[in-house]
Amino acid sequence: MKTINSPADLAINGAPPAFSELLHVGRPNLGNRKEFLNRVNQVLDNRWLTNNGPMVREFEQRISDYLGVKHCVAMCNGTIALEIAIRALGLSGEVIVPSWTFIATAHALYWQDITPVFADIDPQTHNLDPDAIRRMITPRTTGIIGVHLWGRAAPVEELQAIADQHGLKLMFDAAHAFGSSYKGQSIGRFGACEVLSFHATKAFNTMEGGAVVTNDDELAEAMRLMRNFGFAGYDDVVHPGTNGKMVEVCAAMGLANLDGIDEVFTTNRRNHAAYKSGLDGIRGVRVLDYDPAERNSHHYVVVEIDGHSHATRDQIISALHAENVLARKYFWPGCHNMKPYRNLFPNAGLMLQQTHAVAERVIVLPTGTAIGADEIATICSVIRLLAATPA
Ligand code: T4K
Numbered sequence: 421m422k423t424i425n426s427p428a429d430l431a432i433n434g435a436p437p438a439f440s441e442l443l444h445v446g447r448p449n450l451g452n453r454k455e456f457l458n459r460v461n462q463v464l465d466n467r468w469l470t471n472n473g474p475m476v477r478e479f480e481q482r483i484s485d486y487l488g489v490k491h492c493v494a495m496c497n498g499t500i501a502l503e504i505a506i507r508a509l510g511l512s513g514e515v516i517v518p519s520w521t522f523i524a525t526a527h528a529l530y531w532q533d534i535t536p537v538f539a540d541i542d543p544q545t546h547n548l549d550p551d552a553i554r555r556m557i558t559p560r561t562t563g564i565i566g567v568h569l570w571g572r573a574a575p576v577e578e579l580q581a582i583a584d585q586h587g588l589k590l591m592f593d594a595a596h597a598f599g600s601s602y603k604g605q606s607i608g609r610f611g612a613c614e615v616l617s618f619h620a621t622k623a624f625n626t627m628e629g630g631a632v633v634t635n636d637d638e639l640a641e642a643m644r645l646m647r648n649f650g651f652a653g654y655d656d657v658v659h660p661g662t663n664g665k666m667v668e669v670c671a672a673m674g675l676a677n678l679d680g681i682d683e684v685f686t687t688n689r690r691n692h693a694a695y696k697s698g699l700d701g702i703r704g705v706r707v708l709d710y711d712p713a714e715r716n717s718h719h720y721v722v723v724e725i726d727g728h729s730h731a732t733r734d735q736i737i738s739a740l741h742a743e744n745v746l747a748r749k750y751f752w753p754g755c756h757n758m759k760p761y762r763n764l765f766p767n768a769g770l771m772l773q774q775t776h777a778v779a780e781r782v783i784v785l786p787t788g789t790a791i792g793a794d795e796i797a798t799i800c801s802v803i804r805l806l807a808a809t810p811a
Contacts, residue, residue: 421794424801427809431742438743438798445748446621447790449684451677459672468668472648475671480631482678483616487608489633491640494666495647498595498617498630502528504664505613505632506565508642509589513560517593518548519754519768520775521567525593526755529565537561538756538765543774546570546708546722550578555771557582563589566611570720571623572710573602576610583611591615594633598624599685601715608633613643618674623688623719623788624681626674629666684789688718691787691796695721698800702807704729719788720750723803724781731806733781739806740783745799748784 422429422438431437463475476494483492495501506515506528517525519538526536540552546569553564564583566574574592583590594600595617597607608614613636618629634640642659645652650661677684696707708722725733733749740747754775755761756768769776785799 421798424798424805427805430739430802430805431744432739438802439745439795441744443745443786443791443795443799445746445750445784445786447786447788448620448625449623449677449680449789451673451680453676455679456673456676459676460669463668463672466668470665470667472665473668473671475668475675476666479626479666479671479674482675483631483633486678487606487633489606489608490635490637491633493632493634493640493643493647494671495630495632495664496666496670497628498593498615498619499524499528500647500662500664501615501617501630501632502565502593503531504643504646504662505591505615506532506534506563508632508639508646509563509591509612511563511589513562514558515563515565516548516553516556516561517565517755518567518569518775519756519772520546520751520778521569521593521755522595522751523755523758524595525565525567526761530760535560536755536761538754538761538768538772538775540772540774541778542575543778545572546778547572547574548579549774550575550582552771553579553582557586557588561586561588563591565591565593567593567595568597568600568607570708570722571596571598571600571607571716571718573597573600573607573714576602580611595619595622595630596717596720598622599681599715599717604714606715609635612636613639618670623684623717624674624677626666626670626677629670629674631666685717687789688787691791692718692721694793694796695723695785695787695800698797699723699803702729702804705803705807721785721787723783723785724778725783725807726781729807730810733783736803736806737783739802740799743798743802745786745802747786749779749782750784752779752782754779
């Protein structure tokens with residue numbers, strides 16, 4: 421790996437890239453391969469590939485135990501899990517969500533003819549601002565979807581108080597929050613239900629996959645029916661439904677990965693600390709912190725570049741890409757600025773000042789078991805050189 425001491429060492433200025441292979445944000449963490457392949461063999465031996473097979477049932481039990489929540493309803497991905505949860509809760513009309521989230525949060529509503537109403541965020545935490553939610557409530561509002569962005573818990577109690585006061589349903593998009601806690605309690609048990617994603621790019625993955633977790637027996641039962649076309653038994657459809665089932669091989673991947681999840685979290689924590697110290701003291705560069713009193717997978721290394729940096733956020737991203745570091749601008753430009761929603765609600769941005777500001781500052785950097793201290797030191801030296809050197 422090259423050392424970076426001056427602008428001439430940068431790939432944007434003609435030097436060879438720091439990395440011969442691409443470094444990705446969201447490179448999958450792979451658990452014990454032998455354990456996974458053993459389980460795949462069991463799946464094949466069983467000739468039971470999907471439709472609530474033994475791997476999925478074991479996976480659901482392990483996730484429920486891990487999170488300390490009564491029900492885990494495993495699904496084919498987090499987006500379908502969101503859609504099914506939204507429908508099972510009976511949401512309709514308008515539902516308040518952040519714009520500062522992955523597009524699936526908004527799509528899961530709009531796909532079902534429900535209007536996502538975008539509320540602003542707290543720029544310190546990147547999570548929904550309770551006061552902003554209050555401003556967006558109308559007679560058509562039926563619910564709130566809080567997102568635990570970057571695995572940092574949303575202000576759960578404040579959101580629940582608003583929901584209770586206005587007779588709204590509250591659920592959480594916990595796609596980032598497997599392994600996180602709120603006031604010491606595992607994410608998974610808050611609101612009416614919480615939705616997890618186990619996509620390949622998540623700290624904990626089942627290749628594709630997701631789940632709704634809840635302590636509500638009736639809700640869990642409805643979602644189990646809904647994910648399997650509403651079948652209660654052979655030839656007996658008792659509920660409208662879709663196909664949201666997790667397949668056995670994905671559950672096998674999840675079970676193999678779950679065994680090694682603590683090591684993944686430890687690696688992420690170490691990487692996060694390395695980025696923090698590598699970027700320490702640079703004017704205009706801030707690494708988003710995680711609350712040391714709470715659990716978090718540290719899966720997202722989020723850096724904000726503000727006007728005090730000599731290089732802009734976009735210049736830093738371009739320089740990192742030239743070094744083969746595929747840093748991301750998640751979730752720029754905000755859902756409300758993505759074409760479907762921008763066309764539908766052209767003035768939504770007026771109420772989203774903080775979302776705009778944060779969207780212009782953020783860079784998400786690679787972490788996980790695919791990278792280590794040397795790569796992080798090099799990435800930090802690129803950012804340091806650009807942010808701290810006058811043009
Ligand atoms: N809610 C929230 C808050 C979410 O963040 C998400 C998903 C959802 C709901 C929906 O859950 P799912 O339906 O996805 O289960 C990625 C993921 O596809 C998406 O799951 C995730 N959030 C989002 C934050 O990131 P993209 O479009 O950025 O993915 P892509 O294809 O650019 O991949 C990211 C990087 O990872 C690339 O540099 C390539 C690398 N990669 C990717 C895959 C799939 C690999 O190295 N290996 C791989 O297998 O959305």
